[in-house]
Amino acid sequence: MKKILITGGAGYIGSHTAVALVNSGYEPVIIDNFSNSEKSTVAGLNKICGREISCYEVDCLDRSAVERVFLDNDFSGVIHFAAFKAVGESTRLPLKYYSNNIDSLLILLETMSKFGVKDIVFSSSCTVYGQPEILPVKESTPRQLAESPYGNTKKICEDILVDYIKSGADSRIVSLRYFNPVGAHPSGEIGELPLGVPNNLVPFITQTGAGLRKKLTVFGDKYNTPDGTCVRDYIHVMDLAEAHVKSLEYLFQQKNNFYDLFNVGTGNGNTVLEVIKTFEKVSGQPLNYEIGLRREGDIEKVWADTEKINNVLGWEAKYSLEDSLRDSWNWQLKLGKK
Numbered sequence: 001m002k003k004i005l006i007t008g009g010a011g012y013i014g015s016h017t018a019v020a021l022v023n024s025g026y027e028p029v030i031i032d033n034f035s036n037s038e039k040s041t042v043a044g045l046n047k048i049c050g051r052e053i054s055c056y057e058v059d060c061l062d063r064s065a066v067e068r069v070f071l072d073n074d075f076s077g078v079i080h081f082a083a084f085k086a087v088g089e090s091t092r093l094p095l096k097y098y099s100n101n102i103d104s105l106l107i108l109l110e111t112m113s114k115f116g117v118k119d120i121v122f123s124s125s126c127t128v129y130g131q132p133e134i135l136p137v138k139e140s141t142p143r144q145l146a147e148s149p150y151g152n153t154k155k156i157c158e159d160i161l162v163d164y165i166k167s168g169a170d171s172r173i174v175s176l177r178y179f180n181p182v183g184a185h186p187s188g189e190i191g192e193l194p195l196g197v198p199n200n201l202v203p204f205i206t207q208t209g210a211g212l213r214k215k216l217t218v219f220g221d222k223y224n225t226p227d228g229t230c231v232r233d234y235i236h237v238m239d240l241a242e243a244h245v246k247s248l249e250y251l252f253q254q255k256n257n258f259y260d261l262f263n264v265g266t267g268n269g270n271t272v273l274e275v276i277k278t279f280e281k282v283s284g285q286p287l288n289y290e291i292g293l294r295r296e297g298d299i300e301k302v303w304a305d306t307e308k309i310n311n312v313l314g315w316e317a318k319y320s321l322e323d324s325l326r327d328s329w330n331w332q333l334k335l336g337k338k
Contacts, residue, residue, distance in 0.1 A: 001027045004248065005075045005117075007060050007108065008082030010037040012192045013123070013181055013237060015045055017079060019190075020241035022049045026248075029073055031066070032082070033059040036195060044189035060104035063111070070115045077119035077248050080108055083153070086199050087127075087297065090150035101153035105160060112171070119251040121244050124158055124175045126233070126263070126302060127151035135269075136233075136305040139177070139261055147297045158261070165259040172258040174247040179233035179265035179304050181240050183324035184331035191331030192237075201272065202234075202325065205279050206332035209287055216287060218272050220294035223301070229272035231301035233265035236319030236327070240264055246313040265304030266317040275321070282326040 004021055008014045009030030015037075018028040030042070030053060045053050054073075058065045060082045083101045084090065090097040105122075112120065128151065129137045130144025146152035161173050182202045184191025198204045208216045221228035243264045251258070270278075276287055310316050319327075 001025065002076035003027045003029055003073050005069070005073070005078045006030050007078070007080045007104070008032055008037070010034060010039070010041045010055065011081055013178075013240060014079070014081040015041050015190050016185060016237045017081075017241040017244045018045055018053055019048055019185060020238065020245050022053075024245050026245075028053055029069070029075070030055040031058040031060065031069055033057065036084070038193055041190055041193065048185060048187055048189050060107060061100065063107050066107060066111050067114070070111055070117070075115070075117045077121070077251065078108065078112060078117060079121045079123075079244050079248070080105065081123045083123065085150060087148045087150050088199065090148050090153075091297075094149035097149045097153055101150075102156055102160070105157050109164060109171070113169070118170055118256065119172045119248060121247045121251070122157065122161060122173065122175045124177045124261070125151065125154045126177050126179045126265070126304065128155050128158065128177060129302060131299045132302060135301065136267065136303050137263065138305045139263055139308055147299070162259060165257055168257060170256045172251040172254050172256060173260075174251055175259075175261040176243060176247060176264050177261060178240060179235050179263070179302070181237045182234045183236040183238065183319065183327040185238065186327055188327075188330045188334040191328065193335075201275060202328050205276065205287060206328050208289070209279065209283055209285060209329065210332050210336075214288065216276070216289040217292040218276075218289055219292055219298060221273075221291045222294075225271055225301055227271050227273045230298055231269040231271050231303065233267070233269055233303035234275065234321055234324060235265050235317055236324045239317045239319050243309065243313070243315050246315045250313055262309040262313065263304040263306055264309060265306055267304055267306040269301060269303035270321055275325070278321050279325045279329070282322055283329050
């Protein structure tokens with residue numbers, strides 16, 4: 001059974017990807033420093049998978065600790081999630097983001113090279129597109145100036161990976177540009193678990209629905225969209241997890257010194273108000289929300305062209321927006337109102 005290292009594997013997307021790997025016959029090994037995740041997630045993972053998932057409490061900036069994990073395991077590939085990801089915080093603490101997100105990738109690549117591990121799937125983001133002039137965005141759509149230090153770290157990391165391959169490195173690399181992950185595992189055992197005030201729309205919606213938040217503020221309703229609110233491409237986290245498994249299997253088939261990238265989305269855009277109305281439908285209750293001012297740095301609308309990943313990897317999104325919000329709500333109900 002091939003072992004796959006998942007950095008940040010106790011986080012939202014990492015934990016769901018661990019489940020997808022187990023379902024496909026792989027053995028995930030997690031490293032996580034739990035700076036933005038909970039140890040209870042690992043217990044939920046173990047319950048879903050019916051066995052204990054190997055997990056090391058390790059910071060990706062601790063080179064010697066990372067190397068010890070590689071000494072303990074014969075890895076066939078790596079999926080690199082570990083990164084700080086709060087856009088607002090990155091504008092206040094840019095050096096924290098540049099240091100963590102870039103240095104962790106460099107240490108990981110150097111350790112992989114030292115131990116002869118060639119395959120890595122990198123967690124990138126649709127933030128690299130900024131506000132594109134033409135929609136939907138293709139992989140060939142020019143990247144725009146980043147709206148935040150967080151977004152810029154994703155651009156820089158992509159550039160590092162491209163330059164690494166250009167140097168003749170033996171690595172085989174796929175970058176996945178995620179759109180907006182939502183939902184939770186259908187079992188309700190794991191899901192998005194933001195620490196503090198959520199930065200993303202859906203957990204704020206479910207927490208408001210559960211009474212943890214008094215109301216949801218919709219940032220602006222005068223955008224050039226069907227109902228005036230921002231448009232995003234919301235993809236179920238289990239669909240996104242499957243895309244990582246497909247990407248690894250794609251890399252295993254390639255020759256050395258290989259790089260490719262894919263958009264991962266549904267190919268459809270939904271407004272903020274459409275998401276709210278869909279939540280009200282699946283939960284059976286009204287949501288307390290108000291229209292507020294625009295938020296600085298928000299992109300008006302963006303969604304993915306998924307033709308490349310559909311055709312090359314044979315992957316496509318299976319879950320609907322209703323599925324995503326139903327699973328998110330079930331997860332919130334399981335968490336309770338604490």
